Amino acid sequence: RDIVQPTADPEERALEGALRPKTLGDFVGQERVREQLGLVLKAAQIRERTADHVLLSGPPGLGKTTLAMIVAQEMGAPLRITSGPAIQHSGDLAAILSSLVPGEILFLDEIHRMSRPAEEMLYMAMEDFRVDVIVGKGAGATSIPLELPPFTLVGATTRAGLLPGPLRDRFGFTGQLEFYSEAELELVLRRSALLIDLAVSGQGFSEIARRSRGTPRIANRLLRRVRDWALVHGVTNIEQSHAATALTMYEVDERGLDRLDRSVLLALIDKFGGGPVGLSTLAIAVGEETETVETVAEPYLVREGLLGRTPRGRVATPAAYAHVGRPLPEGHWS
Ligand code: ATP
Secondary structure, three states: OOOOOOOOOHHHHHHHHHOOOOOOOOOOOOHHHHHHHHHHHHHHHHHOOOOOOEEEEOOOOOOHHHHHHHHHHHHOOOEEEEEHHHOOOHHHHHHHHHOOOOOOEEEEEOHHHOOHHHHHHHHHHHHHOEEEEEEOOHHHOEEEEEEOOOOEEEEEEOOHHHOOHHHHHOOOEEEEOOOOOHHHHHHHHHHHHHHOOOEEOHHHHHHHHHOOOOOHHHHHHHHHHHHHHHHHOOOOEEOHHHHHHHHHHOOOOOOOOOHHHHHHHHHHHHHOOOOOEOHHHHHHHHOOOHHHHHHHHHHHHHHOOOEEEEOOEEEEOHHHHHHHOOOOOOOOOO
16 A cells, blocks of 8 residues: 555655644644644643543544644653554553653554553553553462553544444543545645645646545645656646646546555456445455455545445445446446
8 A cells, every 4th residue: 555554765754754734733624623632632731730541543644643743742742652563462561651751642553453461451551540560470470560650642543443442431532533625635735835845736736635535644645746747757837737647647546546446446346246245355355454445445435435335245336336437237236
């Protein structure tokens, strides 16, 4: 998933970092989450306490990491970043928690992928700011209580539904991030273009925004690809047609669908007669992990009305047939 996933190229990473908004005021869109989170932080500042734990959920690239950084910035606190898959043993978590400084913000990305024992340790840490560390094995094992400094956990997950109830309940605030509108993505793009010193026309911005899958990370990524194309073709002022040509070359279609999105739709239509088909079967057909299809491709396809979720499985809508240029078969459920 070269378009959605964070990039491995150090220069691109540096650029991605530079484009991150640093304050809530700079953060485009997500009005409700921004307002509610702003209130949580302000109240904590007035009470001179650490802010309540925050859970952020939503598809990748909508700004969860950025918001965690903003929380730290606004609270004037240091930020520690880790992720669920990095915490395999409860000892890993105990080591991180016990080394936090008072007030520190702990960002735990992909929190739904933490191991069970670590998750249970986290319950207690979030609630009572202490953990029980088990020392030794078998009959000689003892549990040593460890006091923790007060901290704010910012958890991120692609789907809040993947979290066990007891964990979800321990967050004081949950923010559900939504896909961005085209107008919001245009604002993200204008800000980024200014920062990387790129001249793009109004229509040029709209063309890139329309193909950005409602996702700021993708918008920024596409802007850089358009920049590359313009550089190679000696274009200094990027117009709509330039953006369209460049992005078509990168296999991003006029609706923002990329290769994975299209292969999901094509598999659904060509291999499974439009469905219904189970998610895991569909994932195998496109050679991806079930979670990737479910959390990366599907939310956008559903939002665009191209894919439906039914109790019997996934189905392609008439709009999906039209989009990939296949005739709608007779007797289609629609
Ligand atoms: P993941 O869950 O995959 O880590 P994420 O939701 O944490 O994704 P971020 O890394 O926070 O996404 O954001 C991706 C990029 O998109 C950032 O580099 C940032 O520049 C940009 N971005 C995200 N949200 C906004 C926003 N609201 N306004 C402007 N830029 C944004």
